[in-house]
Amino acid sequence: MKMLIISDIHGNCTALDAIWEKEKYADLIVCAGDCVEFGFTPHETIAWLKEHNVIAVAGNHDRGILNMYDRREELRAAPDSELKSHAEYTAKYLTDEDFEYIRNLPDFARFTFDGKDYLMTHSFNEAQMHHVADSLKSFTDLNHFSELRAQHTDLDKDAPLRIIEGHTHSAMVNHIAAGKLWINPGSVSYRVGPDHQSKGSDYIVLENDAFRFEHLYYDSKSMLEKLETLGFEGWQKDVSHSFWDKEVLP
Numbered sequence: 001m002k003m004l005i006i007s008d009i010h011g012n013c014t015a016l017d018a019i020w021e022k023e024k025y026a027d028l029i030v031c032a033g034d035c036v037e038f039g040f041t042p043h044e045t046i047a048w049l050k051e052h053n054v055i056a057v058a059g060n061h062d063r064g065i066l067n068m069y070d071r072r073e074e075l076r077a078a079p080d081s082e083l084k085s086h087a088e089y090t091a092k093y094l095t096d097e098d099f100e101y102i103r104n105l106p107d108f109a110r111f112t113f114d115g116k117d118y119l120m121t122h123s124f125n126e127a128q129m130h131h132v133a134d135s136l137k138s139f140t141d142l143n144h145f146s147e148l149r150a151q152h153t154d155l156d157k158d159a160p161l162r163i164i165e166g167h168t169h170s171a172m173v174n175h176i177a178a179g180k181l182w183i184n185p186g187s188v189s190y191r192v193g194p195d196h197q198s199k200g201s202d203y204i205v206l207e208n209d210a211f212r213f214e215h216l217y218y219d220s221k222s223m224l225e226k227l228e229t230l231g232f233e234g235w236q237k238d239v240s241h242s243f244w245d246k247e248v249l250p
Contacts, residue, residue, distance in 0.1 A: 001113070002026045003206040006031050007031060007032035011189075013047075015218050019214075030056070034166060038061075042093050057121055058105035066099065069099055080229055082231050084231055108152070113206075114206075119155070120164040120165070121164075123165060123167040163180075164184070165182070165183070166187075171184060183204065189243070199244070201217075223243075
């Protein structure tokens with residue numbers, strides 16, 4: 001059996017399509033949050049998740065974009081050249097049904113795959129949502145693993161469990177203790193930080209209980225071309241170049 005583990009798509013359906021073209025199929029697809037914001041295909045991303053029956057949880061950017069709901073009509077009436085932020089662009093191109101999908105994303109998802117139990121969330125806790133270094137540290141900490149498990153009182157504290165998180169954009173599988181794995185697939189959309197200068201998609205494939213780390217380069221030219229049509233300035237524009245510009249390669 002084959003599971004495709006993804007996270008932090010950030011509205012980049014171009015990358016999703018590239019991954020699917022390579023992988024062809026999966027018995028199950030799961031996404032550890034941050035489905036939208038930053039990429040320029042938010043509606044198409046939500047449609048892809050629905051079409052492929054993806055088990056997904058909410059990330060901080062998904063929750064954040066809901067704050068733009070009341071401005072959606074104003075933004076839909078504005079030309080792209082007047083949009084000043086990724087959040088404004090995302091809110092403009094999400095349909096009301098897309099907003100409803102995001103609103104209904106859970107904070108946690110539990111499922112069984114190939115006889116193994118999984119617990120999935122976006123980030124260990126709210127405090128770590130904005131501190132990637134702390135989130136990375138938690139992936140090696142048995143106490144953090146046990147604390148997250150303890151939030152779900154019906155889970156047997158001694159039974160094997162695999163926890164999937166996103167948020168850090170850093171792919172890893174950490175063996176915490178016997179039967180306890182902490183999994184992060186990295187980001188479908190982009191890598192961040194001084195140690196992540198290469199651009200492309202990170203994701204994990206679990207097939208026949210073997211983990212396969214994948215890094216896939218995809219054509220982000222359309223992202224950069226779209227960026228030039230928008231009214232982004234300063235950080236909003238610079239951060240997009242840092243995400244999509246393939247001139248920064250290994």
